[in-house]
Amino acid sequence: MIGAGRTKQYANVLDKPLSKGRQEVSLSAFSFLFSEIVQYNQTQVDNIAELERRLEDAGYAVGARVLELLCHREKGNRRETRLLGILSFVHSTVWKVLFGKVADSLEKGTEHEDEYMISENELLVNRFISVPKDMGAFNCGAFVAGIVKGVLDGAGFPAVVTAHFVPMEQQQRPRTTILIKFAEEVLRREAKLG
Amino acid sequence: MAAAINCLFIINKSGGLIFYKDCGSAGRMDTNDSLRLASLWHSMHAISQQLSPVNGCSGIQLLQADTFDLHCFQSLTGTKFFVVSEPGAQHMEPLLKVIYELYTDYVLKNPFYEMEMPIRCELFDINLSQAIQRDRVALLGR
Structure with a gap:
């Protein structure tokens, strides 16, 4: 057929569907x-704990929005209701x-039932960041921890979600672990659901 | 086997030394000497721009002496990177560009770095050592 495969012509620019656009931003x-x-x-x-909290808050807002967006875009408006479902x-x-990319690993804490860890060898937000020695264990991954908390809360x-540096044996640089400690009610509900 | 480059300096736009690294085996320099050399180079560079017979000269890029070569790269913001190498060492411009790239990545994107202040960034050190090591390996291959 003549003209098959040609994109549809719209008389009015407002009728045109929005282009999906590039899905990436410059690193x-x-x-x-x-x-x-x-x-x-x-x-x-005036202290590092406060800085960590503020970064987490900034991430929280991102997480809440990302959950909304992705449930709609990827999951046909269905929301995960099970613990492992939401974690994956x-x-x-x-x-x-x-x-x-998918996170490097997702593990269950060995010591506590309610703890899960998402680990990343090279967290994107930490790619170019060297934390000075005098700031101790501060990790800018607090922002990502906030995102995770936002998604989970929503x-x-x-x-309670926190970011930590974990030294690795084979690597020069420590990796970042996002530690997730679920509230009691979540585990109780999960147990009830069986 | 001596390395192609002996040392690297980075000086800020007002001539202060913000980074210094010794790479070769040739005589080490103490802190005062390196500071002095950095500001000396800064002034010489500025004077050369004024004295140059060429219009729009950006300053000395290469200084050749009997015992060493000095290659200099100035970024748009006035930060200068220069390396002291063996006489006749090749491919120093690309190396300086690589170092500049590392500076923009690991120093300028680091929220804990204060502009124009001495560079103390772990990631910059690690990646710089790797880049110099790579350059050394490439030199052996040439």
Whole structure:
């Protein structure tokens, strides 16, 4: 058929569907923006715990929105209701959309039943960041921890989420572990669901 | 086997030394000497721009002496990178560009770095050592 395969012509520009556009942003642009976020927050606080909390808050807002968006876009408006479901949603779907890859690992804590860990050898936000020695164990991954907390809270799995550096034997650089500690009610509900 | 480059300096736009690294086995320099050399180079570079017979000269890029070569690269913001190498060492410009790239990545994108201040970034050190090591390996291959 003549003209088959040609894109449909729209008389009115407003009838045209929105293009999906590029799904990626420049890593440099993001890194500079993130660097400024950290620098700005640093001027607003007088201790490191406070800085960590502010970064987490910034991430929380991202997480809440990402959950909404991805449930709609990827899961046909269905929300995960089970613990492992939501964890793998964070580990794969959320990570892929935000960082372009699945997280390096998702493990269950060995000491506590309510702890789960998502680990990343080279967390995207930490790619260019060297934390000075005098800041101790501070990790800018607090922002990502905030995102995870935002997603989990929004989905009805309240948890305390923190980011830590974990030294690795074979590597020069420590990796970042996002530690998720679920609230008691979540585990009780999960047990009831069987 | 001596390395192609002996040392690397980075000086900020007002001539202060913000980074210094010794790579070769040739005599080490103490902190005062390196600071002095950095500001000396900064002034010489500025004077050369004024004295140059060429219009729009950006300053000395290469200084050749009997015992060493000095290659300099100035970024758009006035930060200068220079390496002291063996006489006649090749491919120093690309190396300086690589070092500049590492600087923009691991120093400028680091929220804990204060502009124009001495560079103390772990990731920059690690990646710089790797780049110099790579350059050394490439040199052996040439």
